[in-house]
Amino acid sequence: MTLFGYRIPPAYSLLIWIALWEVVGRLELAFILPPFSSVVEQLFILLQRPDFHTAALLTLKAFAIGMVIAIIGGITIGFIMGRNRMANSILGMWVNIFASAPLSSLVPVLMLLFGLGQTTIIVTVVLFSIWIIALDTYAGVRHISPSLSEMGHSFGASRWQLLSKVLFWAALPEILAGVRMGLIRAVKGIVIGQLLVSVVALGRLFRTFSDNFQFEEFWALTLILFVFALVFSSLVGWLEHKVEYYAGSRI
Amino acid sequence: MTSATAMSAPSDTQTQSSDNIVEVRNITKFYGSDIHALDSVNLGFPTGQMTTLLGPSGCGKTTLLKIVAGLLEPTSGEVFVKGKQVTGPGPERAFVFQDFALLPWATVLRNVAFGLELTHKPKAEREEKARHYINEVGLSGFEEKYPHELSGGMRQRVGLARALAVNADVLLMDEPFSAVDEQTRRKFQEDLLHLLSVEKKSVIFVTHSIEEAVYVSDQIVLLSPRPGRIHSIIRPEITRTANPDDIRRDKVYLDIVEEIWNNLRKYLD
Numbered sequence: 292m293t294l295f296g297y298r299i300p301p302a303y304s305l306l307i308w309i310a311l312w313e314v315v316g317r318l319e320l321a322f323i324l325p326p327f328s329s330v331v332e333q334l335f336i337l338l339q340r341p342d343f344h345t346a347a348l349l350t351l352k353a354f355a356i357g358m359v360i361a362i363i364g365g366i367t368i369g370f371i372m373g374r375n376r377m378a379n380s381i382l383g384m385w386v387n388i389f390a391s392a393p394l395s396s397l398v399p400v401l402m403l404l405f406g407l408g409q410t411t412i413i414v415t416v417v418l419f420s421i422w423i424i425a426l427d428t429y430a431g432v433r434h435i436s437p438s439l440s441e442m443g444h445s446f447g448a449s450r451w452q453l454l455s456k457v458l459f460w461a462a463l464p465e466i467l468a469g470v471r472m473g474l475i476r477a478v479k480g481i482v483i484g485q486l487l488v489s490v491v492a493l494g495r496l497f498r499t500f501s502d503n504f505q506f507e508e509f510w511a512l513t514l515i516l517f518v519f520a521l522v523f524s525s526l527v528g529w530l531e532h533k534v535e536y537y538a539g540s541r542i
Numbered sequence: 543m544t545s546a547t548a549m550s551a552p553s554d555t556q557t558q559s560s561d562n563i564v565e566v567r568n569i570t571k572f573y574g575s576d577i578h579a580l581d582s583v584n585l586g587f588p589t590g591q592m593t594t595l596l597g598p599s600g601c602g603k604t605t606l607l608k609i610v611a612g613l614l615e616p617t618s619g620e621v622f623v624k625g626k627q628v629t630g631p632g633p634e635r636a637f638v639f640q641d642f643a644l645l646p647w648a649t650v651l652r653n654v655a656f657g658l659e660l661t662h663k664p665k666a667e668r669e670e671k672a673r674h675y676i677n678e679v680g681l682s683g684f685e686e687k688y689p690h691e692l693s694g695g696m697r698q699r700v701g702l703a704r705a706l707a708v709n710a711d712v713l714l715m716d717e718p719f720s721a722v723d724e725q726t727r728r729k730f731q732e733d734l735l736h737l738l739s740v741e742k743k744s745v746i747f748v749t750h751s752i753e754e755a756v757y758v759s760d761q762i763v764l765l766s767p768r769p770g771r772i773h774s775i776i777r778p779e780i781t782r783t784a785n786p787d788d789i790r791r792d793k794v795y796l797d798i799v800e801e802i803w804n805n806l807r808k809y810l811d
Binding site: 436438443447448456534 | 608611612613631632633635636637639640641643645646647656657659660661704708
């Protein structure tokens with residue numbers, strides 16, 4: 292970004308937006324937008340509240356369980372699709388549909404199926420993230436040079452050895468890209484899921500805050516979620532960077 | 543120098559089977575229903591010698607090599623290794639790949655030891671063996687490097703060391719130097735010949751370079767294209783004790799290159 296002919300680093304542009312938020316907030320133009328400073332103040336108070344702790348823990352638990360299922364399931368589906376043409380023609384279409392479908396509309400159905408509890412939240416996380424992981428894994432598997440498989444075969448690798456010692460690692464850069472996208476979608480999924488269910492965890496807090504016009508608290512909670520998503524995705528991004536060196540040298 | 547025609551009848555090859563470490567009988571290969579890659583190929587590969595499969599592109603030389611390796615299934619015909627019929631890869635054969643096929647996430651040491659890792663050899667044993675062969679191919683000091691940190695020639699040395707480390711009797715080399723630049727290639731050919739004289743391996747070597755074939759081979763099998771058949775077998779009798787540069791200027795060497803070129807040029811259009 293450039294301003295008056297000066298190049299401004301991306302981090303500073305964030306500061307400008309925050310400043311703008313502060314000014315608009317102080318002008319009291321809209322009651323839903325309190326000044327940034329009071330939101331931050333509220334954030335620190337919120338971080339110490341026991342009801343936030345329980346909500347955050349419940350949310351993290353659902354998130355973690357959902358992600359583990361999505362990662363294992365997604366990689367498995369991606370590998371089956373990548374290694375078996377028939378499986379690909381059967382599964383491929385559905386995975387593509389689910390990866391691009393507006394899944395939020397399914398959450399009410401999930402609530403009917405799994406009730407108003409953690410299970411629904413976990414299933415939502417899985418549904419939001421598994422497809423993109425499967426698609427990226429598939430792309431990674433298709434990318435593997437055939438001579439790497441031949442190499443494994445010719446040196447006597449068993450099916451499992453070929454998978455665990457050659458193919459998985461060869462597809463890892465794409466798998467990690469998928470996991471990162473999946474994580475971001477899962478954060479979306481968990482927020483939407485909890486908002487819709489809104490009787491558990493953070494969703495309940497969100498509901499309480501917005502029903503009582505506590506917009507400082509509301510935005511503070513939103514900020515926490517944003518930071519959480521950012522930290523997670525940069526963590527996976529860092530892992531991705533670590534295997535990047537061989538992504539280009541596989542051909 | 544002698545030129546012989548292809549031996550065809552299985553009964554002939556049976557009597558020779560004691561000196562042939564690998565034999566293929568009546569190998570025919572179709573890709574799909576219309577691409578006829580190989581047409582009843584009968585061939586013996588003498589123990590302890592270097593046999594080159596040479597021919598224009600489309601003659602099925604790589605297909606034949608991969609069938610011997612057990613990586614491809616022939617449409618019909620049999621492959622015998624040390625007198626026993628084989629239908630898949632086995633520990634008595636090791637493959638060197640055109641594109642190296644190294645694990646980019648593993649060090650040179652682990653790459654060279656990979657064949658031994660797959661057969662569950664203890665770590666200390668396989669690393670000791672790997673270090674020995676890394677040294678043999680002239681890469682000592684590079685054990686902890688990754689493939690992307692090496693030049694093309696060095697990567698293929700890793701591929702060669704990996705094939706040597708599993709201690710197979712037969713090395714199958716699929717255009718091993720085609721992805722390597724010319725200077726490196728010459729040096730590599732010389733080193734390979736030296737190494738093979740020490741290691742006593744039987745080698746089946748695929749190349750499209752006539753000079754390379756004549757320089758490295760005891761026996762050259764010329765294949766004709768579409769469908770691949772044996773055109774002729776040539777045994778260049780070159781004394782390899784001479785200095786490499788003298789060999790490349792040797793009259794016999796140049797004559798054989800010329801003869802092969804005359805045989806092959808009719809397939810080019």
